[in-house]
Amino acid sequence: MSKKYIIALDQGTTSSRSVLFDEKGSQIAIEQQEFEQIFPKSGWVEHDPMEILKTQLTTFENLIENNNIDIHSIAGIGITNQRETTVVWNKKTGVPIYNAIVWQDKRTAYICEELKKKSLSHYVKQNTGLVIDSYFSGTKIKWILDHVESARVLAENEDLLFGTIDTWLVWNLTEKKVHVTDYSNASRTLIFNIKILKWDDNLLDELDIPKSMLPEVKPSSFHFGDFEYNGHKIPIGGIAGDQQAALFGQACFKKGEAKNTYGTGCFLLMNTGKKMQLSENGLLTTIAWGIEDNVYYALEGSVFIGGAAIQWLRDGLQIIDSAHETEKIAAELTDENPVYVVPAFAGLGAPYWDMYAKGAIFGLTRDTGKNHIVRATLDSIAYQSKDLILAMEQDSGVPLKSLKVDGGACNNNVLMQFQSDILNTEIERPKNTESTALGVAYLTGITIGLWKQEDIIINKKIERKFVPKMDKNKRNQLYKGWKKAIKRTMNWSDE
Numbered sequence: 178m179s180k181k182y183i184i185a186l187d188q189g190t191t192s193s194r195s196v197l198f199d200e201k202g203s204q205i206a207i208e209q210q211e212f213e214q215i216f217p218k219s220g221w222v223e224h225d226p227m228e229i230l231k232t233q234l235t236t237f238e239n240l241i242e243n244n245n246i247d248i249h250s251i252a253g254i255g256i257t258n259q260r261e262t263t264v265v266w267n268k269k270t271g272v273p274i275y276n277a278i279v280w281q282d283k284r285t286a287y288i289c290e291e292l293k294k295k296s297l298s299h300y301v302k303q304n305t306g307l308v309i310d311s312y313f314s315g316t317k318i319k320w321i322l323d324h325v326e327s328a329r330v331l332a333e334n335e336d337l338l339f340g341t342i343d344t345w346l347v348w349n350l351t352e353k354k355v356h357v358t359d360y361s362n363a364s365r366t367l368i369f370n371i372k373i374l375k376w377d378d379n380l381l382d383e384l385d386i387p388k389s390m391l392p393e394v395k396p397s398s399f400h401f402g403d404f405e406y407n408g409h410k411i412p413i414g415g416i417a418g419d420q421q422a423a424l425f426g427q428a429c430f431k432k433g434e435a436k437n438t439y440g441t442g443c444f445l446l447m448n449t450g451k452k453m454q455l456s457e458n459g460l461l462t463t464i465a466w467g468i469e470d471n472v473y474y475a476l477e478g479s480v481f482i483g484g485a486a487i488q489w490l491r492d493g494l495q496i497i498d499s500a501h502e503t504e505k506i507a508a509e510l511t512d513e514n515p516v517y518v519v520p521a522f523a524g525l526g527a528p529y530w531d532m533y534a535k536g537a538i539f540g541l542t543r544d545t546g547k548n549h550i551v552r553a554t555l556d557s558i559a560y561q562s563k564d565l566i567l568a569m570e571q572d573s574g575v576p577l578k579s580l581k582v583d584g585g586a587c588n589n590n591v592l593m594q595f596q597s598d599i600l601n602t603e604i605e606r607p608k609n610t611e612s613t614a615l616g617v618a619y620l621t622g623i624t625i626g627l628w629k630q631e632d633i634i635i636n637k638k639i640e641r642k643f644v645p646k647m648d649k650n651k652r653n654q655l656y657k658g659w660k661k662a663i664k665r666t667m668n669w670s671d672e
C-alpha cells in the first residue's frame with residue numbers, strides 16, 4: 178500500500194507553516210515563511226490577506242517539492258489559524274476591501290465602550306462566553322463596514338463576505354468558493370451564540386453586521402471541500418483555531434486537562450467537556466471543537482504578548498540577535514532579578530481585560546544592564562501564565578497537577594524551569610512541540626478515516642519534565658512584585 182500523508186496548514190500571527198505528517202502521526206517535514214506585520218498607527222496591527230495566502234501556498238508547494246511527495250499520497254489537509262483576525266472581501270472580485278485586522282489590534286476599543294454603555298456585557302458573556310474587547314472579530318467587522326468607502330452599499334447588495342483566516346483560505350483554495358468556518362473559530366467572533374450554535378441575531382443587530390456576509394459553521398472534523406491542486410482534489414478534512422487545535426494535539430480530551438501554548442501570545446485552555454462553564458475570574462468560555470454531533474467546550478486564558486515580547490527585544494530594542502540567545506543570557510543571571518517588564522503592548526488580556534494598559538519596566542537601578550531587561554522580559558511570560566493558571570484553578574476548584582506546554586518559546590529551558598518554579602507545578606514538554614499542526618492533522622485524519630482519537634494518546638511522547646525547585650517564600654515574594662507592577666500599568670492610556 179502506498180504511503181499516506183496529512184498536511185497541516187498552520188497560519189499563525191507571524192508566519193505561515195505547512196507541516197507534513199505520516200500515517201503514524203509522526204512529523205516528517207515542515208516549511209515556514211514569515212510575513213509583514215503592518216502597524217499603520219499606534220495600537221493598530223494589520224496583515225495583507227494576499228500575502229497570507231501567498232506564503233501559505235508557497236510553504237505547501239515547498240513541502241511537496243523538497244520532500245518529493247507524490248500528490249496522490251496526500252490523503253487530506255487540515256487548516257489551523259491565528260484566530261479572531263478579520264478579513265472582509267468582495268465575493269465578485271475575490272479582493273479584500275481592507276487589510277486583515279489582526280487580533281492584537283486596539284482600534285475598536287471605542288466600539289467596545291459603546292457596547293458596554295448599552296449594558297451588553299452580561300448578554301455577551303452568557304451567550305458568546307466572551308468579554309467585550311477589541312480582541313474579537315465582531316467590532317473589527319463593524320469598523321471595516323463603517324470606514325471603508327462604499328462598504329455599506331456593497332454589504333447591502335450582498336457582495337461582501339467576512340471570514341477569519343481559515344475561512345479566507347478555504348474560500349481561496351476551493352474551486353467552488355466554499356464559504357465556511359468551524360465552531361472553534363466562530364466562537365471567537367463575539368457574534369456567535371455558543372449555547373444554540375448559531376450566529377447571534379441580537380449582536381448582529383447591535384453591530385449592524387448583515388448575516389449575508391457570514392460563513393456557514395460546521396464541526397471541526399468535517400469534509401469542508403476539496404483543495405484543487407495541479408488537477409488533483411485533496412479533501413480539506415479539518416479546521417480549528419490554533420489554540421483549540423493545540424489542545425486537541427496535546428490529547429487533552431478529558432475534563433480538567435489543560436495546556437499552555439507559548440507563541441506570539443500565551444494561551445491556556447482547559448477542556449470542560451460537553452458542558453459550557455462560565456468563568457468568574459476573567460477567563461473566556463470557548464468552543465474547543467466539534468466532532469460529529471458533539472461539541473466540547475473549554476475555559477481559556479489569553480495573554481496578548483508572550484513570545485512577541487522577545488521579538489520586541491530583538492527588533493524593537495535590538496538588544497538580542499535571536500530569541501534563542503535569551504536562554505543563555507537568562508541562565509547567567511539569578512532568578513532574583515529585581516527588574517519587572519510588563520509587556521502590555523496591546524493592553525492586557527485575561528484575567529485583567531484592560532484595553533488601556535501600556536507596557537512598563539519597573540525596578541531599574543544604576544547597575545541595571547540590558548541582560549536584566551532580557552531576563553525580566555522572559556520572566557514576564559511565566560508571570561502572565563501564572564495569572565491565568567490561578568484564575569483557572571479558582572474557576573475549576575482544583576489545583577492543576579501538571580501543565581502541558583507547547584509553542585515556539587516552550588523550547589527555552591530556563592523559561593520552563595522558571596515557569597515550574599513560579600507555579601510550583603510540574604511541566605510536561607512533548608517531543609513534538611508543534612501541537613497545533615498535529616491537532617488539526619488528527620482532526621483531518623479522523624474525518625477521512627485514517628485515525629481514531631485514541632491514536633493521539635498512544636502516539637504522544639514526553640520529551641522532558643520540569644519540576645519545581647524554588648522555595649515558597651521566594652516564589653511568593655517574586656510574584657508579589659509582579660502583581661505590584663501589573664497594578665501600576667493598568668488604565669495608563671486615556672485615549
Ligand SMILES: Nc1ncnc2c1ncn2[C@@H]1O[C@H](COP(=O)(O)OP(=O)(O)O)[C@@H](O)[C@H]1O
Nearest residue numbers: 189191440441484485487488500584585586589
Ligand atoms: N528559545 C526561545 N526563547 C524565547 N522565546 C522564543 C524562543 N523561540 C521562539 N520564541 C518566541 O516564540 C514565538 C514563536 O513561537 P511560535 O509558536 O512559532 O509562534 P506563532 O505561532 O504565534 O507565530 C516568537 O514570538 C519568538 O519570539
Ligand SMILES: O=P(O)(O)OC[C@H](O)CO
Nearest residue numbers: 189190259260440441442
Ligand atoms: O498565531 P498564534 O499562535 O500567536 O495564535 C494567535 C491566537 O490564535 C490569537 O487568539
